[in-house]
Amino acid sequence: AVKGTLRFQVSAALREGQITPTELCQRCLSLIKSTKFLNAYITVTEETALKQAEESEERFRRGQPLGVLDGIPVAVKDNFNTAGIETTCASNMLKGYISPYNATVVQKLLDQGAVLVGKTNLDEFAMGSGSTDGVFGPVRNPWSYSRQYKEKSAPKSHSEDKESKWVISGGSSGGSAAAVSSFTCFAALGSDTGGSTRNPAAHCGVVGVKPTYGLISRHGLIPLVNSMDVPGILTRCVDDAAVVLGALAGHDPKDSTTVQDKFKPFELPNLPDVSKLSIGIPKEYHAPGLSGEILALWSKAADLFKNAGAKVIEVSLPHTPYSIVCYHVLCTAEVASNMARFDGLEYGHRSDTTKSTESMYAATRREGFNAVVRGRILSGNYFLLKQNYERYFVKAQQVRRLIAHDFSKVFGSGVDVLLTPTTLTDAAPYTEFIKEDNRTRSAQDDILTQAANMAGLPAINVPAALSERGLPVGLQFIGRSFQEKQLLTVAKWFEKQVEFPMIQLEEVKRHDHGVLQHQKSASFS
Amino acid sequence: LVPWVPVVGLEVHAQISSNSKLFSGSQVQFAAPPNSLVSFFDASLPGTLPVLNRRCVEAAVMTGLALNCRVNKKSLFDRKHYFYADLPAGYQITQQRVPIAVNGSLSYSVCVDNKMSQMVTKTVRIKQIQLEQDSGKSLHDDTRSQTLVDLNRAGVGLMEVVMEPDMCCGEEAAAAVRELQLILQTLGSSQAVMAEGQLRVDANVSVHHPGEPYGVRTEVKNINSLRFLAKAVDYEIQRQIEELENGGTILNETRAFDSKLGCTISMRDKEGKQDYRFMPEPNLPPLILYDAKSLPANMNHQQVVNINSIHERLPDLPSVKRAKLVEQYGILPEHSFTLLNEDGLTEFFENVVNQTQMKPKKVIGWILKDLLSYLRQHSLTVKESPVSSFLLADLLNLLEKKEISSTAAKQVLAELWKGEGKTPLDIVKENKLELIQDQKELEKICQAVIDGRENEVITGSLC
Numbered sequence: 011a012v013k014g015t016l017r018f019q020v021s022a023a024l025r026e027g028q029i030t031p032t033e034l035c036q037r038c039l040s041l042i043k044s045t046k047f048l049n050a051y052i053t054v055t056e057e058t059a060l061k062q063a064e065e066s067e068e069r070f071r072r073g074q075p076l077g078v079l080d081g082i083p084v085a086v087k088d089n090f091n092t093a094g095i096e097t098t099c100a101s102n103m104l105k106g107y108i109s110p111y112n113a114t115v116v117q118k119l120l121d122q123g124a125v126l127v128g129k130t131n132l133d134e135f136a137m138g139s140g141s142t143d144g145v146f147g148p149v150r151n152p153w154s155y156s157r158q159y160k161e162k163s164a165p166k167s168h169s170e171d172k173e174s175k176w177v178i179s180g181g182s183s184g185g186s187a188a189a190v191s192s193f194t195c196f197a198a199l200g201s202d203t204g205g206s207t208r209n210p211a212a213h214c215g216v217v218g219v220k221p222t223y224g225l226i227s228r229h230g231l232i233p234l235v236n237s238m239d240v241p242g243i244l245t246r247c248v249d250d251a252a253v254v255l256g257a258l259a260g261h262d263p264k265d266s267t268t269v270q271d272k273f274k275p276f277e278l279p280n281l282p283d284v285s286k287l288s289i290g291i292p293k294e295y296h297a298p299g300l301s302g303e304i305l306a307l308w309s310k311a312a313d314l315f316k317n318a319g320a321k322v323i324e325v326s327l328p329h330t331p332y333s334i335v336c337y338h339v340l341c342t343a344e345v346a347s348n349m350a351r352f353d354g355l356e357y358g359h360r361s362d363t364t365k366s367t368e369s370m371y372a373a374t375r376r377e378g379f380n381a382v383v384r385g386r387i388l389s390g391n392y393f394l395l396k397q398n399y400e401r402y403f404v405k406a407q408q409v410r411r412l413i414a415h416d417f418s419k420v421f422g423s424g425v426d427v428l429l430t431p432t433t434l435t436d437a438a439p440y441t442e443f444i445k446e447d448n449r450t451r452s453a454q455d456d457i458l459t460q461a462a463n464m465a466g467l468p469a470i471n472v473p474a475a476l477s478e479r480g481l482p483v484g485l486q487f488i489g490r491s492f493q494e495k496q497l498l499t500v501a502k503w504f505e506k507q508v509e510f511p512m513i514q515l516e517e518v519k520r521h522d523h524g525v526l527q528h529q530k531s532a533s534f535s
Numbered sequence: 536l537v538p539w540v541p542v543v544g545l546e547v548h549a550q551i552s553s554n555s556k557l558f559s560g561s562q563v564q565f566a567a568p569p570n571s572l573v574s575f576f577d578a579s580l581p582g583t584l585p586v587l588n589r590r591c592v593e594a595a596v597m598t599g600l601a602l603n604c605r606v607n608k609k610s611l612f613d614r615k616h617y618f619y620a621d622l623p624a625g626y627q628i629t630q631q632r633v634p635i636a637v638n639g640s641l642s643y644s645v646c647v648d649n650k651m652s653q654m655v656t657k658t659v660r661i662k663q664i665q666l667e668q669d670s671g672k673s674l675h676d677d678t679r680s681q682t683l684v685d686l687n688r689a690g691v692g693l694m695e696v697v698m699e700p701d702m703c704c705g706e707e708a709a710a711a712v713r714e715l716q717l718i719l720q721t722l723g724s725s726q727a728v729m730a731e732g733q734l735r736v737d738a739n740v741s742v743h744h745p746g747e748p749y750g751v752r753t754e755v756k757n758i759n760s761l762r763f764l765a766k767a768v769d770y771e772i773q774r775q776i777e778e779l780e781n782g783g784t785i786l787n788e789t790r791a792f793d794s795k796l797g798c799t800i801s802m803r804d805k806e807g808k809q810d811y812r813f814m815p816e817p818n819l820p821p822l823i824l825y826d827a828k829s830l831p832a833n834m835n836h837q838q839v840v841n842i843n844s845i846h847e848r849l850p851d852l853p854s855v856k857r858a859k860l861v862e863q864y865g866i867l868p869e870h871s872f873t874l875l876n877e878d879g880l881t882e883f884f885e886n887v888v889n890q891t892q893m894k895p896k897k898v899i900g901w902i903l904k905d906l907l908s909y910l911r912q913h914s915l916t917v918k919e920s921p922v923s924s925f926l927l928a929d930l931l932n933l934l935e936k937k938e939i940s941s942t943a944a945k946q947v948l949a950e951l952w953k954g955e956g957k958t959p960l961d962i963v964k965e966n967k968l969e970l971i972q973d974q975k976e977l978e979k980i981c982q983a984v985i986d987g988r989e990n991e992v993i994t995g996s997l998c
Binding site: 090091097099104109110111113228229230231232233235236237263264265266267270343344346347349350351352353355356357364367368371391394395396399403 | 575578579580581582583584585586587614616618620623624625626680682684810811812813814817818819820838
């Protein structure tokens with residue numbers, strides 16, 4: 011049951027009494043323990059989870075479950091506020107900070123009866139593309155311990171070498187992606203500012219959804235870039251993502267940037283038909299550094315659509331090359347602003363210095379933030395200086411508009427969905443990844459994902475195939491504003507075509523008894 | 536000696552009169568226990584977002600309309616960054632790029648040569664009105680080397696009214712602010728009580744020779760009353776003139792007014808160090824206001840602020856009220872000025888008029904000369920007057936019916952001030968102040984006098 015999918019397997023199993031919420035919760039909690047080495051979780055909320063599971067069980071007993079999500083274990087990235095539970099953003103600044111309220115999306119999940127098993131690990135304040143730069147250490151990609159990866163990596167019988175060969179989970183929502191990938195929960199919340207949900211989804215072989223900006227409330231999500239952040243959804247299949255999206259979407263009066271239109275939850279067709287669609291292949295996404303095998307996979311995917319009768323055409327998003335620099339300016343400027351509140355006065359870490367308020371601020375911020383955060387604050391403040399504002403910030407906003415316009419032009423010309431790679435390569439080994447600094451890595455890794463954030467468009471990573479190294483590679487679909495139904499329908503069709511293999515976690519198998527073999531149309535490798 | 540032209544501009548911060556704060560639902564209340572009116576957003580807890588308070592928008596629109604401004608149908612919010620203990624987020628949300636109202640004017644009156652009878656109308660241009668957050672309060676405890684922070688006020692809505700440098704002296708500045716105060720109180724958009732911090736004024740002062748460009752200006756802060764405003768401005772003008780005549784220069788700086796010493800003291804270097812790094816507030820979409828023409832048919836009225844409906848609901852502004860008083864009661868313009876200037880006096884006056892046959896033109900004299908001077912002497916407000924409008928009307932009726940003389944009336948009034956609960960009639964009787972109306976009675980008395988003083992009268996008539 012643990013490895014099953016939410017919508018079709020586990021939910022049904024719960025309803026039919028094949029398994030109880032408490033049993034399910036306990037399985038997940040035990041799995042979390044046995045996969046501790048992944049470092050996917052910062053806080054495991056064992057007590058509250060079991061309590062929530064009990065309450066769910068009571069509802070099932072009465073025959074009154076709240077919905078598909080009732081009793082389903084979920085995890086939440088540690089930059090979402092969770093009432094009574096520590097929320098750290100993987101930073102010294104918020105170590106020990108207990109949120110006094112629930113983020114709207116967290117509340118919505120709880121209101122549907124979901125069981126919160128824990129807060130997941132991330133790059134500090136969601137700045138990074140590897141989940142390697144948080145104070146609780148890096149997240150390990152579960153695929154590092156998969157039979158698929160081990161078979162492909164040159165076996166040097168020493169276990170030490172095996173240790174050093176573990177690969178990153180991607181970031182910054184690496185903990186959430188790893189948690190879903192390793193079966194410790196059925197769905198997880200991430201956040202996506204420049205690709206932070208889709209990137210780890212691709213590396214960990216799970217579905218990662220970036221919704222349209224304004225569809226899902228950001229109230230309670232500790233912001234990185236307010237004008238680009240969205241809550242992200244990570245699941246093991248597209249149908250599950252649709253369920254979670256349905257529970258989360260909709261206007262929130264507490265978030266003035268959510269649209270007022272009433273949201274209509276949707277179900278995806280069982281047999282999606284893509285023959286009437288137009289799929290765009292943006293040529294600029296053939297970016298420098300794109301691995302040969304991903305390029306080939308991308309091409310193969312395009313052919314799949316062609317063969318199904320869809321119109322597949324090459325399109326151009328000419329301002330794509332400027333997006334990284336543009337993103338850098340706007341992101342750091344907002345970071346500098348958003349981080350100004352961390353002064354040690356009202357909450358969070360406060361330095362011991364008592365010389366003056368100013369020195370207390372300086373020491374608190376130096377001690378509380380890592381180098382990545384501090385670097386972005388300094389950059390951002392530079393761009394916001396009066397003498398630089400026009401030249402950098404305003405200019406970047408103008409370029410942002412051009413980037414968004416590229417997309418609307420393409421969609422306006424009849425293209426329904428864009429198909430692109432999600433990442434340049436499969437997951438790098440940690441020791442390789444850390445050879446370059448965070449800024450360099452982010453600039454490289456964000457290139458395929460962050461334009462969607464600039465334009466506020468919905469996008470989704472769908473696991474497509476395993477690389478030569480036995481690691482997941484995903485492909486990305488980018489859709490029109492607020493057309494999540496169409497986007498997820500295309501994604502679901504693609505998912506059915508590729509039959510991405512289930513991860514075979516060796517360490518985990520030992521601990522997980524009585525696993526129901528699921529009947530997903532996936533073929534096993 | 537070449538004359539100096541002083542130039543005075545003002546930045547007035549008026550606290551919006553509303554139940555809750557500008558971007559959060561916590562209450563607005565003066566003198567509540569410290570940190571008892573602080574929401575998560577006010578404390579800048581991570582993940583909280585601003586939600587605009589409709590009432591605050593309406594207050595700003597009302598004020599903009601009353602000040603003849605153009606209300607911008609689209610205005611924007613910005614972040615102004617600086618670090619200070621009373622600013623939890625490290626930035627203030629304000630309107631720097633496109634404020635809610637611009638290009639208005641305020642007319643006010645000043646006395647020429649301190650003569651109330653010679654009043655001149657002046658106008659000051661209103662550059663803009665912007666919505667912004669108030670900060671919290673910090674108190675410095677030097678003995679324990681600590682700063683105490685109270686965030687009750689953090690996030691309360693403010694309207695910043697910027698007045699162009701069209702004023703020339705302390706008196707004009709004070710008169711302009713006084714008129715603004717009356718307007719705000721009439722609208723109800725702000726209670727504008729300076730003593731409670733609901734109205735704060737910063738003055739920008741510079742001097743120059745006629746025909747030359749404006750001089751370097753200083754900003755004067757820490758002004759707590761209209762009287763101090765006039766003093767501070769006049770002092771600063773003088774200081775600058777003296778400085779320049781002695782060959783010195785004026786620094787573009789902020790100065791604090793010291794009310795005890797009656798002078799301004801340099802605070803900090805305003806220019807240079809402080810770069811506020813203005814940035815659009817990303818969590819608030821542009822504020823869109825509608826009027827009857829632009830309002831879409833299917834729009835939910837709860838979600839919309841309609842400039843036209845606000846305009847229709849505007850009450851009579853002070854200038855209109857004054858004109859009406861003059862017309863209705865036949866009093867002089869300067870009378871109406873004083874009536875409106877004193878809180879509750881107009882009402883008092885009108886109550887007396889309604890309860891007496893005495894003509895308003897005569898009543899006004901009693902109100903402005905006798906009542907008001909007594910109140911001022913004893914530092915009482917109209918509401919605190921021991922003589923109610925009823926009692927005064929009573930007294931004036933006696934006078935009007937010629938039951939007492941006006942000298943006697945003044946005597947009775949003096950007695951009434953004691954507030955011993957006696958009616959005018961009681962006092963008249965006690966002191967035998969009745970005027971004798973009876974002709975025969977009068978003749979009798981006169982005759983008695985003449986009889987008693989026969990010789991003198993005869994002597995007198997021969998002279």
